Amino acid sequence: MTAMSDSMSESMSAPPATTPGPKPRPEPSRSTPTRQPRPEPVAKAKAKSKSKPEPSAPVPASMSMAQALNAALRDALREDERVLVFGEDVGPLGGVFRVTDGLTREFGEERCFDTPLAESGIVGLAVGMAMGGFRPVVEMQFDAFAYPAFEQIVSHVAKTRNRTRGLLSLPMVIRIPFAGGIGGVEHHCDSSEAYYAHTPGLKVVTPATVEDAYWLLRDAIADPDPVIFMEPKRLYWAKEEFTPGERRAPGFGRAAVRRAGGDATLVAYGPGVPVALQAAEAAAAEGRSLEVVDLRTIVPFDDESVMASVRRTGRCVVVQEAQGFAGVGAEIAARVQERCFHSLAAPVLRVTGFDIPYPPPKLEHAHLPDVDRILDAVDRLQFDDRPDVLHLSGGAAS
Amino acid sequence: MSHRQVADGLLPEPVPVRFVAEDGTAAPPAGYQGDHPAGYGAPADDLLVEAYRHMVLGRRFDRQATALTKQGRLAVYPSSRGQEACQIAGVLALRADDWLFPTYRDCVALVARGLDPVEVLTLLRGDWHCGYDPAATRVAPQCTPLATQTIHAVGMAEALRRRGEDAVAMAFVGDGGTSEGDFHEALNYAAVLRSPVVFFVQNNKYAISVPLARQSAAPALAYKGVGYGIRSEQVDGNDLVAVLSVLTEAVRHAREGGGPFLVEAHTYRIESHTNADDATRYRDAGEVARWEAADPLARLETYLRGRGLLDTAGVEAAHEAAEEYAARVRDRMNAEPETDPFELFDHVFAAPTPQLREQRALLAAELSAPEE
Numbered sequence: 180m181t182a183m184s185d186s187m188s189e190s191m192s193a194p195p196a197t198t199p200g201p202k203p204r205p206e207p208s209r210s211t212p213t214r215q216p217r218p219e220p221v222a223k224a225k226a227k228s229k230s231k232p233e234p235s236a237p238v239p240a241s242m243s244m245a246q247a248l249n250a251a252l253r254d255a256l257r258e259d260e261r262v263l264v265f266g267e268d269v270g271p272l273g274g275v276f277r278v279t280d281g282l283t284r285e286f287g288e289e290r291c292f293d294t295p296l297a298e299s300g301i302v303g304l305a306v307g308m309a310m311g312g313f314r315p316v317v318e319m320q321f322d323a324f325a326y327p328a329f330e331q332i333v334s335h336v337a338k339t340r341n342r343t344r345g346l347l348s349l350p351m352v353i354r355i356p357f358a359g360g361i362g363g364v365e366h367h368c369d370s371s372e373a374y375y376a377h378t379p380g381l382k383v384v385t386p387a388t389v390e391d392a393y394w395l396l397r398d399a400i401a402d403p404d405p406v407i408f409m410e411p412k413r414l415y416w417a418k419e420e421f422t423p424g425e426r427r428a429p430g431f432g433r434a435a436v437r438r439a440g441g442d443a444t445l446v447a448y449g450p451g452v453p454v455a456l457q458a459a460e461a462a463a464a465e466g467r468s469l470e471v472v473d474l475r476t477i478v479p480f481d482d483e484s485v486m487a488s489v490r491r492t493g494r495c496v497v498v499q500e501a502q503g504f505a506g507v508g509a510e511i512a513a514r515v516q517e518r519c520f521h522s523l524a525a526p527v528l529r530v531t532g533f534d535i536p537y538p539p540p541k542l543e544h545a546h547l548p549d550v551d552r553i554l555d556a557v558d559r560l561q562f563d564d565r566p567d568v569l570h571l572s573g574g575a576a577s
Numbered sequence: 578m579s580h581r582q583v584a585d586g587l588l589p590e591p592v593p594v595r596f597v598a599e600d601g602t603a604a605p606p607a608g609y610q611g612d613h614p615a616g617y618g619a620p621a622d623d624l625l626v627e628a629y630r631h632m633v634l635g636r637r638f639d640r641q642a643t644a645l646t647k648q649g650r651l652a653v654y655p656s657s658r659g660q661e662a663c664q665i666a667g668v669l670a671l672r673a674d675d676w677l678f679p680t681y682r683d684c685v686a687l688v689a690r691g692l693d694p695v696e697v698l699t700l701l702r703g704d705w706h707c708g709y710d711p712a713a714t715r716v717a718p719q720c721t722p723l724a725t726q727t728i729h730a731v732g733m734a735e736a737l738r739r740r741g742e743d744a745v746a747m748a749f750v751g752d753g754g755t756s757e758g759d760f761h762e763a764l765n766y767a768a769v770l771r772s773p774v775v776f777f778v779q780n781n782k783y784a785i786s787v788p789l790a791r792q793s794a795a796p797a798l799a800y801k802g803v804g805y806g807i808r809s810e811q812v813d814g815n816d817l818v819a820v821l822s823v824l825t826e827a828v829r830h831a832r833e834g835g836g837p838f839l840v841e842a843h844t845y846r847i848e849s850h851t852n853a854d855d856a857t858r859y860r861d862a863g864e865v866a867r868w869e870a871a872d873p874l875a876r877l878e879t880y881l882r883g884r885g886l887l888d889t890a891g892v893e894a895a896h897e898a899a900e901e902y903a904a905r906v907r908d909r910m911n912a913e914p915e916t917d918p919f920e921l922f923d924h925v926f927a928a929p930t931p932q933l934r935e936q937r938a939l940l941a942a943e944l945s946a947p948e949e
């Protein structure tokens with residue numbers, strides 16, 4: 180297993196062939212009994228139901244998400260000598276995803292260094308250094324390999340400010356490449372955001388665009404509180420025209436409307452955002468106008484922007500790649516129905532991964548929420564005033 | 578140098594370092610009152626007298642805290658009775674600008690460090706978690722998740738080194754805590770980074786009910802250092818002179834760039850794990866009586882009297898000061914602490930989120946609702 184993981188990690192420094200680009204063409208297809216026939220682009224793709232999305236045609240791009248993260252680290256290291264970067268293989272190698280590429284060369288071993296292999300140690304070391312006036316930015320190599328650090332994160336990172344009545348704060352960032360869609364073998368594709376979001380005292384961030392990768396990481400490093408910075412692995416190679424310069428990104432803690440629409444709101448974050456945008460594109464082809472809200476920060480949660488959108492559209496689907504039960508999407512759905520009940524024309528639905536351990540690479544396409552699964556949910560939003568048959572039984576199907 | 582020679586240089590003495598025998602005489606075989614044959618220097622006489630006063634006061638404070646617990650003033654109290662030599666030497670080996678990373682067991686050490694006793698007891702009284710200012714006192718919040726503080730001490734030591742301060746960090750940890758992964762990660766990190774940090778294991782023979790033999794098969798816990806490349810020592814933890822001597826050397830070693838140092842002190846927890854525990858369920862009275870006879874405070878008193886450094890007047894003065902101190906602690910602890918439920922929302926983040934503001938308002942409504 181070790182050799183396998185290692186070779187896998189290595190191969191991840193370059194985009195896998197199946198990595199979707201930022202905005203793949205909408206090629207949704209499903210067959211649902213209640214559906215009206217779709218216009219041309221949909222029908223064309225029918226035979227490819229449940230297949231992996233096609234890579235988009237190359238777009239002229241100036242920066243990938245991994246490069247934007249690298250630029251954010253570089254600029255933070257340059258501007259604030261308290262900032263330090265450390266973790267496993269982040270030094271001369273530049274990280275298995277190359278996010279720390281060149282930092283040791285430019286800033287030296289004192290500012291960007293490899294630690295012994297122990298994640299609790301990495302986070303605990305960062306806690307001590309933050310107590311001592313530094314601003315550590317540490318890398319967990321993969322989502323599932325952050326679990327050894329869980330005790331440090333929950334019992335110290337999250338609680339130190341509170342335990343000391345604000346006398347000790349821990350301005351630190353824990354970067355975690357997370358989620359799937361890259362053909363990773365087991366223990367490399369977990370969606371672990373709910374564990375952190377459930378923990379009071381942690382801010383939880385996940386960028387969906389190259390611009391946000393840069394600015395949210397800068398915000399996270401400058402933040403007075405500890406931030407869990409979750410990087411959607413499958414978007415590392417997604418490119419955008421972007422040069423760090425004048426800031427246009429919304430403030431930390433604010434959601435962004437990525438696409439305006441009037442018929443329903445898709446709420447998504449991180450790896451779910453491009454999928455939601457593809458779904459909105461496909462829905463538009465069917466004459467349905469979907470708004471896509473990108474949370475950007477799961478904590479703090481921007482109730483205001485989400486509720487404003489849902490009150491306008493009257494319908495809401497929450498999209499998350501993670502397994503659904505007790506997930507972030509469940510929280511969002513509950514908040515929306517609590518706050519927007521009288522504006523809702525249909526129950527809030529969730530589109531999520533299944534409640535299964537992350538599947539092996541050849542089966543992940545069956546698990547991952549895709550355009551079809553989102554459009555199916557949108558179909559169930561009672562646009563024709565028919566009740567949602569799927570949920571009428573009231574319990575698990577027997 | 579061969580690996581074997583390197584290891585030999587790191588290994589602890591085969592028997593715990595001791596300056597003073599249980600009967601208070603200078604320890605055999607050499608009967609030395611100067612430096613220990615292994616190279617550990619004898620602490621200054623006036624420092625030993627100061628340590629004695631701290632031990633008297635610490636023991637009285639501990640008894641007062643136990644009494645306050647019985648009266649319901651404290652939610653719980655983990656006594657360190659019998660461990661005073663460790664508690665006091667740990668603090669006296671440090672400078673005011675060194676950082677201390679204590680556990681829940683170490684209230685007496687914090688009092689000796691000069692922290693306000695009521696602020697120290699805040700955690701156990703339960704009006705907040707940490708009651709003192711860690712940055713101002715350079716004492717981290719008392720740590721309950723076992724051994725997690727050891728790696729913080731390494732981080733702090735690294736921070737101090739990078740800031741160009743010649744201060745060190747010292748982490749206290751229990752015998753049980755040495756089985757936790759974080760202890761091992763901390764030792765390894767400290768050794769690789771050559772951090773100015775001292776790990777101080779108070780081996781009081783039990784982790785709640787679990788005896789040392791079920792905790793570790795190492796010849797002594799101090800042997801855990803060698804595998805990481807850390808210089809290590811074991812010491813009679815009921816001999817204040819020895820603990821202070823060895824810890825002073827450990828701190829010097831760390832401060833002067835020698836890297837981390839591990840010290841194991843062999844001592845004993847006379848009381849139950851906390852007031853809520855019943856130690857008679859897992860150990861017999863004979864064992865406790867044997868350790869009572871090896872009492873660190875009586876031993877130091879006999880030793881200092883024997884050397885003419887302490888007389889009856891000095892002993893009485895120390896006890897009087899301790900009584901006054903305890904009375905002040907009791908009086909202050911008898912006042913009901915002020916708590917503010919709204920403060921619960923104040924320190925989750927630097928600024929409360931909109932959700933926390935909503936929840937604060939909800940609590941305000943609950944608290945202002947008329948009683949039914």
Ligand SMILES: Cc1ncc(C[n+]2csc(CCOP(=O)(O)OP(=O)(O)O)c2C)c(N)n1
Pocket residue numbers: 682721722723750751752753754755781783784785846850
């Ligand atoms: C990670 C963790 N596991 C379990 C506990 C519960 N617990 C509290 S104290 C204790 C025993 C610790 O023994 P030791 O390290 O020898 O310290 P001592 O209490 O003897 O001073 C245990 C198991 C804890 N606080 N933290």
Ligand SMILES: [Mg+2]
Pocket residue numbers: 751752753779780781782783784785
């Ligand atoms: Mg113990």
